[in-house]
Amino acid sequence: MKLCMIGSRGHCGYVFESIADVPELSLAAVSPGCGDDPSRLLAMAEKAGFRPELHQDWRTMLDKVKPDVVCIDGPFDRHAEMCVEALRRKIHVFCEKPIALTLEDLDRIMEAHKNSSVRIVSMVGLRYDPAFYQAANMVHAGAIGKVKLIRAQKSYKLGSRPDFYKKRETYGGTIPWVGSHAIDWILHFTRDTFRSVTAIQTVEDNHGHGDLEVAALCQFVTRSGILASASIDYLRPAAAPSHGDDRVRAAGTEGVIEVANGKIVLIDANGERVITPDAPDRKLFSDFILELAGGRPALVSDEETFELTRSCLLAREAADTGKQILF
Amino acid sequence: MKLCMIGSRGHCGYVFESIADVPELSLAAVSPGCGDDPSRLLAMAEKAGFRPELHQDWRTMLDKVKPDVVCIDGPFDRHAEMCVEALRRKIHVFCEKPIALTLEDLDRIMEAHKNSSVRIVSMVGLRYDPAFYQAANMVHAGAIGKVKLIRAQKSYKLGSRPDFYKKRETYGGTIPWVGSHAIDWILHFTRDTFRSVTAIQTVEDNHGHGDLEVAALCQFVTRSGILASASIDYLRPAAAPSHGDDRVRAAGTEGVIEVANGKIVLIDANGERVITPDAPDRKLFSDFILELAGGRPALVSDEETFELTRSCLLAREAADTGKQILF
Numbered sequence: 001m002k003l004c005m006i007g008s009r010g011h012c013g014y015v016f017e018s019i020a021d022v023p024e025l026s027l028a029a030v031s032p033g034c035g036d037d038p039s040r041l042l043a044m045a046e047k048a049g050f051r052p053e054l055h056q057d058w059r060t061m062l063d064k065v066k067p068d069v070v071c072i073d074g075p076f077d078r079h080a081e082m083c084v085e086a087l088r089r090k091i092h093v094f095c096e097k098p099i100a101l102t103l104e105d106l107d108r109i110m111e112a113h114k115n116s117s118v119r120i121v122s123m124v125g126l127r128y129d130p131a132f133y134q135a136a137n138m139v140h141a142g143a144i145g146k147v148k149l150i151r152a153q154k155s156y157k158l159g160s161r162p163d164f165y166k167k168r169e170t171y172g173g174t175i176p177w178v179g180s181h182a183i184d185w186i187l188h189f190t191r192d193t194f195r196s197v198t199a200i201q202t203v204e205d206n207h208g209h210g211d212l213e214v215a216a217l218c219q220f221v222t223r224s225g226i227l228a229s230a231s232i233d234y235l236r237p238a239a240a241p242s243h244g245d246d247r248v249r250a251a252g253t254e255g256v257i258e259v260a261n262g263k264i265v266l267i268d269a270n271g272e273r274v275i276t277p278d279a280p281d282r283k284l285f286s287d288f289i290l291e292l293a294g295g296r297p298a299l300v301s302d303e304e305t306f307e308l309t310r311s312c313l314l315a316r317e318a319a320d321t322g323k324q325i326l327f
Numbered sequence: 328m329k330l331c332m333i334g335s336r337g338h339c340g341y342v343f344e345s346i347a348d349v350p351e352l353s354l355a356a357v358s359p360g361c362g363d364d365p366s367r368l369l370a371m372a373e374k375a376g377f378r379p380e381l382h383q384d385w386r387t388m389l390d391k392v393k394p395d396v397v398c399i400d401g402p403f404d405r406h407a408e409m410c411v412e413a414l415r416r417k418i419h420v421f422c423e424k425p426i427a428l429t430l431e432d433l434d435r436i437m438e439a440h441k442n443s444s445v446r447i448v449s450m451v452g453l454r455y456d457p458a459f460y461q462a463a464n465m466v467h468a469g470a471i472g473k474v475k476l477i478r479a480q481k482s483y484k485l486g487s488r489p490d491f492y493k494k495r496e497t498y499g500g501t502i503p504w505v506g507s508h509a510i511d512w513i514l515h516f517t518r519d520t521f522r523s524v525t526a527i528q529t530v531e532d533n534h535g536h537g538d539l540e541v542a543a544l545c546q547f548v549t550r551s552g553i554l555a556s557a558s559i560d561y562l563r564p565a566a567a568p569s570h571g572d573d574r575v576r577a578a579g580t581e582g583v584i585e586v587a588n589g590k591i592v593l594i595d596a597n598g599e600r601v602i603t604p605d606a607p608d609r610k611l612f613s614d615f616i617l618e619l620a621g622g623r624p625a626l627v628s629d630e631e632t633f634e635l636t637r638s639c640l641l642a643r644e645a646a647d648t649g650k651q652i653l654f
Contacts, residue, residue, distance in 0.1 A: 146532060148529065148532060148542050148560070149544070198525040199546075200546060202552055204475075215578070217476070217546050217556050219526075219556070221527050231476065231478055236578075237581070237582050237594050237596060251560050256563065256567075267563070267564050267566070271566045272566075322651070324651065
């Protein structure tokens with residue numbers, strides 16, 4: 001199997017985290033995507049033992065190399081176009097999230113996907129984080145009964161970000177970019193989809209980051225009636241002990257489970273206990289490739305990829321308009 | 328100064344927690360309020376060293392004893408009526424929260440208060456809890472800069488509750504009853520008031536508790552633009568190590584502060600540290616009485632008492648109607 005990679009603006013590092021687990025896959029070629037500097041991508045490839053061809057034009061690369069899989073991590077506002085082009089060529093897609101910055105672009109991707117008979121997943125790598133992965137499995141196994149209420153938190157350090165973060169057109173917004181992880185946990189933990197959302201956000205005090213929202217809150221009701229919220233901020237102080245403060249708290253009819261600081265806390269009929277998670281039996285990228293190679297189904301389906309993207313964009317619309325959005 | 332007490336359905340225990348700190352106050356008389364059993368109230372009084380008169384009729388008690396202060400803790404749906412009657416008699420009011428179950432009743436109280444020249448506060452005792460009290464003081468002193476995002480959590484064990492919890496008319500709803508604490512922390516920490524609210528709630532899986540909502544989420548924007556949310560549930564398992572799991576997380580331009588498990592965690596330019604709170608220099612009831620006796624202003628003003636009640640009732644209305652409510 002042949003892999004191509006386009007761009008390195010986001011989390012294409014996921015490829016190199018587990019590509020060694022899928023020796024049947026070789027990195028044939030890379031393209032910086034839209035004039036970006038290719039050196040970071042080439043350095044990562046070399047470190048992983050690959051000497052890929054370098055193509056300035058990503059379309060030419062896809063046509064000449066004819067890969068089985070493409071990793072898309074170019075400019076955020078070009079994800080959708082790149083996904084569409086790959087799907088039309090029947091190339092499996094591993095794309096930075098969100099895969100589209102507008103609902104129209106998402107529709108274009110879904111249309112291109114419809115008859116492609118290939119797979120598409122976005123980089124929801126935090127679903128594979130040990131504590132979140134194990135906690136979700138516990139919820140699916142009934143550890144807290146029926147889920148009633150779930151909250152997810154993403155809190156990041158802002159630092160100083162490249163200019164493309166400062167414009168809505170090139171960034172997409174904090175709810176899709178940072179919030180997508182929180183929203184993905186909610187969808188994954190509950191195995192449900194949303195019925196409605198209201199959301200609020202603020203760009204004030206963003207330290208010169210233009211359109212970038214420094215904080216947002218989203219409030220969802222799922223189709224089965226679960227209450228859910230996502231808290232998203234760039235307010236984590238620079239001196240905090242880690243870049244991100246990722247959390248989930250799910251309360252059900254039989255217990256409460258929480259993930260924070262890499263640990264799981266479960267309270268059920270047997271009282272409260274702290275659980276140190278095991279290493280997961282999957283990693284984001286190799287999980288996807290192993291399915292393509294005929295192995296077990298990956299954790300993330302095409303439908304979940306689309307649903308997450310749609311959920312993020314509708315939550316952003318709720319925040320932009322101040323109106324409740326029905327799904 | 329003379330105190331009367333009406334009823335003991337809620338947290339009138341706050342009186343006895345600190346009445347010894349105000350020796351100028353004597354408990355002159357009690358009334359069970361509306362036919363309730365007076366024995367709990369009498370036992371608490373006796374334990375505190377008082378032998379109050381017992382009046383079946385609370386109005387007669389107010390007229391005959393002419394107290395300076397009355398503690399109102401009768402049926403939830405009678406708080407407003409009792410407040411109005413006390414205010415009309417120019418008696419200071421220490422009332423279980425929420426002081427009214429409808430906006431109309433709140434208006435009646437505010438009208439009666441207008442020319443009364445007496446004080447009214449509700450039992451927002453958790454504002455005086457050591458960790459919350461100290462954390463709020465730290466926020467007021469600038470520990471996290473300008474507050475941008477604040478979340479508060481109340482999670483309780485449901486257990487088996489008296490019948491009056493099972494009807495909206497006599498209970499008032501979970502957002503006003505349990506959520507009032509979370510909403511009060513938000514108002515107190517931010518020293519702000521609300522501009523808008525959306526809210527969601529659910530009565531499903533409430534173990535035969537009728538109208539009682541087992542979970543709710545409220546999302547507020549304050550007048551200055553702070554994003555706020557309150558998470559409220561009765562989903563804490565019976566085997567959990569404590570009755571309630573109370574929390575606040577406030578993120579500002581200069582830091583993040585959290586209260587949970589009775590501790591404060593602060594992250595600022597100096598990194599992260601855990602702070603064990605000191606004993607507060609105030610207690611809810613004596614703080615109020617000491618102000619009446621000419622001492623320093625109590626922590627809670629009449630206006631805050633009204634604003635909290637209104638905020639709870641409008642959040643409930645948002646949840647009941649599924650609409651955003653503007654304040």
